[in-house]
Amino acid sequence: NKDGSKREGTLQMAKGGDHRMIGTPFFIPTDVPCYMCDDIPCVPVCPSGALDEMSVTGEKGELDINQARMGLAVVHKESCIAFWGIQCDACYRACPLMDEAITLEYQKNERTGKHAFLLPIVQSDVCTGCGLCEKACVTEEPAIFVLPVEQATGKAGDHYVKGWDKKDQLRAGDRKLDEIETKTERSEQEASDYLNTEVEY
Numbered sequence: 001n002k003d004g005s006k007r008e009g010t011l012q013m014a015k016g017g018d019h020r021m022i023g024t025p026f027f028i029p030t031d032v033p034c035y036m037c038d039d040i041p042c043v044p045v046c047p048s049g050a051l052d053e054m055s056v057t058g059e060k061g062e063l064d065i066n067q068a069r070m071g072l073a074v075v076h077k078e079s080c081i082a083f084w085g086i087q088c089d090a091c092y093r094a095c096p097l098m099d100e101a102i103t104l105e106y107q108k109n110e111r112t113g114k115h116a117f118l119l120p121i122v123q124s125d126v127c128t129g130c131g132l133c134e135k136a137c138v139t140e141e142p143a144i145f146v147l148p149v150e151q152a153t154g155k156a157g158d159h160y161v162k163g164w165d166k167k168d169q170l171r172a173g174d175r176k177l178d179e180i181e182t183k184t185e186r187s188e189q190e191a192s193d194y195l196n197t198e199v200e201y
């Protein structure tokens, strides 16, 4: 610390009763978050290789903590006071990737007509999961918290294509947008025509 005192370490090694696989490294953001040190000193000393150096190594072989994906921050809208309309940007200001991992989105308060919301929005492709936002959150229990990436994300499925997104359109193949058939031909039969089919009397 700047005052010369020793800061408590971030990482702990899971032991029995921690509800994690014994021996895996973990941290609790509300106790000590990851401070995203540039030289990532925890990685080279990791005895098991659980902290993967390649995952935080850039194209030129440099260490880059911004590539870490320790988890993903999620905002619980119902308890975040910014979503109530009360001004708060503590998480946004605590984020080492301010305006990249958390952005503030302006929204008009339609109910009052004269107030605004400034909403914290986590950008999932940038957030490292460091937990500094969770530590900084002002609510009684953090309204923003880090979850394992697989628990914090869903998956729409490859069969959904954003027709307005050129890159996504390519995923659908070489066809041009107006060639993609989205209509199903309407049946000429009545619903009753289907009833009792395959039933033998």
Ligand code: SF4
Residues within 6 Å of the ligand: 072, 073, 094, 095, 096, 097, 101, 102, 122, 126, 127, 128, 129, 130, 131, 132, 133, 134, 146
């Ligand atoms: S965990 Fe929070 S503070 Fe850390 S990068 Fe993600 S949004 Fe920013």
Ligand code: SF4
Residues within 6 Å of the ligand: 075, 079, 080, 081, 082, 083, 088, 089, 090, 091, 092, 120, 136, 137, 138, 139, 142, 143, 144
């Ligand atoms: S610090 Fe907490 S309450 Fe404030 S904007 Fe961020 S998530 Fe919402």
